[in-house]
Amino acid sequence: MIKFLHLLLAVSFLTIACSTPENQTEATSTTTTNSSSKSQQSKVKINLVTPNPQETVKMGNTQLVVEVIDSKTNQPVAVKDLDVQVSMPMEGEETMTSMVKIEPDSQPGRYKVKTNFSMQGKWDVVAKIKDSQRQGQASYTFNVK
Ligand SMILES: [Cu+2]
Numbered sequence: 001m002i003k004f005l006h007l008l009l010a011v012s013f014l015t016i017a018c019s020t021p022e023n024q025t026e027a028t029s030t031t032t033t034n035s036s037s038k039s040q041q042s043k044v045k046i047n048l049v050t051p052n053p054q055e056t057v058k059m060g061n062t063q064l065v066v067e068v069i070d071s072k073t074n075q076p077v078a079v080k081d082l083d084v085q086v087s088m089p090m091e092g093e094e095t096m097t098s099m100v101k102i103e104p105d106s107q108p109g110r111y112k113v114k115t116n117f118s119m120q121g122k123w124d125v126v127a128k129i130k131d132s133q134r135q136g137q138a139s140y141t142f143n144v145k
Pocket of ligand 1: 119
């Protein structure tokens with residue numbers, strides 16, 4: 001819907017072209033049978049700290065906070081490379097994506113994710129760790145009003 005609006009948004013909100021995530025498959029393989037060089041990798045969870053998914057998220061600039069938790073110790077852990085993709089699937093059009101800026105929060109293992117929900121509707125946020133020693137992925141959906 002609203003092609004003109006999208007055009008405008010593409011210009012003013014740093015919206016970048018649709019990028020299909022190259023690998024959506026989550027690592028579900030068992031770590032015990034991993035014969036590759038990845039045997040030193042440990043799994044992490046990426047939890048959403050704020051906002052509460054039940055909360056109403058408003059259109060525009062927003063900040064999410066995520067926390068990376070080591071699955072073994074259940075403790076927050078700082079990671080080298082957290083990647084977050086923010087997108088809105090559009091019917092009959094290319095998926096909208098938004099730029100993301102990630103900054104460490106005050107506590108180790110917590111990260112501020114700054115982005116822009118440039119339109120009302122459902123936005124998908126996919127967080128991924130690219131750290132060579134840790135592996136994890138999480139996705140959240142926000143119903144932006
Ligand atoms: Cu849209």
